[in-house]
Amino acid sequence: MSLQRAQERCQQLRSTGRVEIPESLRHQALVLLGCLAFTAIGVAGLIARWSDLGSVGRMLTNAAVWMSLLAVGFFGVVGIPALLVQMRLRSSLVLTWDGIEEHRDNSGQRLQTSSLSWSDIEAVTGQYVGGRWPSKGAYTVFLHLRPEAYRRYHEGLSPMARRLEKANSRLFGAGSVALRRFQGGSKLLEQLLQRAHRDFGADPTTRRMT
DSSP states (O other): OHHHHHHHHHHHHHHHSEEEEEBOHHHHHHHHHHHHHHHHHHHHHHHHHHHHHOSHHHHHTOHHHHHHHHHIIIIIIIIHHHHHHHHHTOEEEEEESSEEEEEEEETTEEEEEEEEEGGGEEEEEEEEEEOOTTOOEEEEEEEEEOHHHHHHHHHTSOHHHHHHHHHHHHHHOTTEEEOOOBTTOHHHHHHHHHHHHHHHSSOGGGTTOO
């Protein structure tokens, strides 16, 4: 099914010169529910430990208390606000004959946050990330950029995003950029980007072929 949909979207790109893929709200909502659940578990753990231990001093020496605090801090204090901001500033991936652009909605305005030409990209791949048996993890699409293109891309990031991208490069190789989840799923996106890169990345005379 994803192969057929990728073919249809690639044909749309060939015909119109533009395909827009919004970020997946469903995935963001599921992650938000997960953060709420882990925050609730952390709060319940703190309440239970307080009932058992009865004093702050004893709680601070208890490993379970620190695990609960970590869950509340990471998922509740950091995770939930970050996800709400991301859902409000929803991104879209725009494919054109010339390359890939990312746009973000901000207070009714649409801003372009990044742009890559097809020739900037060496390859498009996908792999499962973060899985432990029996789970495979999340299927993630990677753009492997040429050195100069990656340098420009990295310079355009915010300081926090640069640190995250640097960690990704150590894990997945220099010049690798992990994409977020967009509507249709990561495997569909991978196939669409591979086809578009093959068709438009090498020979610009193919851009208006149907």
